Every structure is written in structure tokens, then in C-alpha cells.
Amino acid sequence: MPTVATPAQEHQEQWDEITADPTLRDLPYKVETNAQGQIVLSPHTNHHSDLQGAVQELLRTYAPDGHAPPEYALATPxxxxxxxxxxxxxxRRKEMRETGDPSTLAPEICVExxxxxxxxEEMQEKRSLYREIGAEEVWVVGPEGExxxxxxxxxxxSALVPDFPTEV
Known part of the structure; x- marks a missing residue:
């Protein structure tokens, strides 16, 4: 009996095609796909990048035993x-690698x-998707750093990093 690919596996295969496309490699945008497999581009402001960097630095301080990369691709349904x-x-990093690239298993913490x-509504959907594929926590950073x-x-x-500040 033939096996049927899960939606996440189908998104993994499509992502391989996207990342192999030389015309898409150096775009100055965050690249994601939607449920239909269409590419979604999101430009960043410097303020957004500053908040992103601040969260990374704080994670390295308050949770030094882990790995805190930016914009980590996750295949969701x-x-x-x-x-x-x-x-x-x-x-978790080892487990994630075993699921393929992009991973179908989320890290313990996902930050938007x-x-x-x-x-x-978009943030609620992302929180739900990340939790569905295994995230224990999802953090949402507001425009003022809250x-x-x-x-x-x-x-x-945070239950995982209890001393993490509530503002960056």
C-alpha cells in the first residue's frame, strides 16, 4: 500500500524547491509559505530587527544551555x-534534525x-501551529518590546525560562 505524505511533508518538499531557487536566495525579506504553498514575503524594519536581536541576546543570557537562532524554518500543516x-x-535540536529540513518538530520556544x-488573528494561528508541532511555549513581542x-x-x-524579562 503506498504511503501518503502528510501536509507538513508536502510543505518540506516544496520548501526544498524554494530554497534551491537562486532567484529567491538573497531576498531581504522573511520568507514563509501559506497553507496553499504560496510564498509570503514580510519586510523587516530596523526596529523589528532590534527587538529580534534583543530577544536572542537575552535567551543566550537566561537560557545559555540552548541554541537561539533567528528565523528557523518549521514545516507546519x-x-x-x-x-x-x-x-x-x-x-530537542537533535530530534528536530531527524525530522528533516525544515523541521516538522518545533523547538521548545518559538518567538514572534x-x-x-x-x-x-495571524499571531493566534501561528501560536496554534507552533504548539501543534510541539512548541512548549510561544512568546509574542509587541511593538514596544512587551x-x-x-x-x-x-x-x-515563561515556565521554561522563568527569569526572562517581560520586556525587551
Whole structure:
């Protein structure tokens, strides 16, 4: 009996094609895909990049045993998404690599920095997608640097990195 690819695996295959396309390699945008596999480009402002960098630096300070790269591609059932920052333990990083590239398993923490073009509904969908593929927490950084922490519900602080500041 032939096996049927999952939506995430189909998005992985399409992502391979996108990353191999030389005309798309050096775009100055965050690249994701939607549920239909269409490419979605999001330009960054310097302010957005500053907030993203601040979160990375703080993660390296407050959770030094993990890895905190920017814009890490994740294959979800509704397209490939790239959280602005992620944090993963060494063990999770190994598990993620085993699922392929982009990973179908999320890191423990996925962080999205709100842009002017983002909506609350979009952030709710991304939070749901990241949790569906294994994220334990999703953090949303607002335009003024305030951070909201989410597990099953919104919480006052991160359960994984409890001393992390609530503002950057």
C-alpha cells in the first residue's frame, strides 16, 4: 500500500524547491509559505530587527544551555513558518534534525515579533501551529518590546525560562 505524505511533508518538499531557487536566495525579506504553498514575503524594519536581536541576546543570557537562532524554518500543516527567534535544548535540536529540513518538530520556544503588518488573528494561528508541532511555549513581542508568554493559555512569565524579562 503506498504511503501518503502528510501536509507538513508536502510543505518540506516544496520548501526544498524554494530554497534551491537562486532567484529567491538573497531576498531581504522573511520568507514563509501559506497553507496553499504560496510564498509570503514580510519586510523587516530596523526596529523589528532590534527587538529580534534583543530577544536572542537575552535567551543566550537566561537560557545559555540552548541554541537561539533567528528565523528557523518549521514545516507546519499550514505551510512553512519561520519564527523570528527560537530556543531549543541540545536534545530537542537533535530530534528536530531527524525530522528533516525544515523541521516538522518545533523547538521548545518559538518567538514572534509583531510587525505593523501582523494581526492578532495571524499571531493566534501561528501560536496554534507552533504548539501543534510541539512548541512548549510561544512568546509574542509587541511593538514596544512587551512580551506575552503562551503555553496552553497566556501566562505571566515563561515556565521554561522563568527569569526572562517581560520586556525587551
Amino acid at each position: 499550514r505551510g512553512v513558518k519561520a519564527p523570528d527567534v527560537v530556543w531549543m535544548s541540545p536534545g 515579533v509583531m510587525s505593523e503588518s501582523n494581526t492578532e 512580551i506575552r508568554f503562551f503555553g496552553d493559555e497566556e501566562r505571566q512569565a
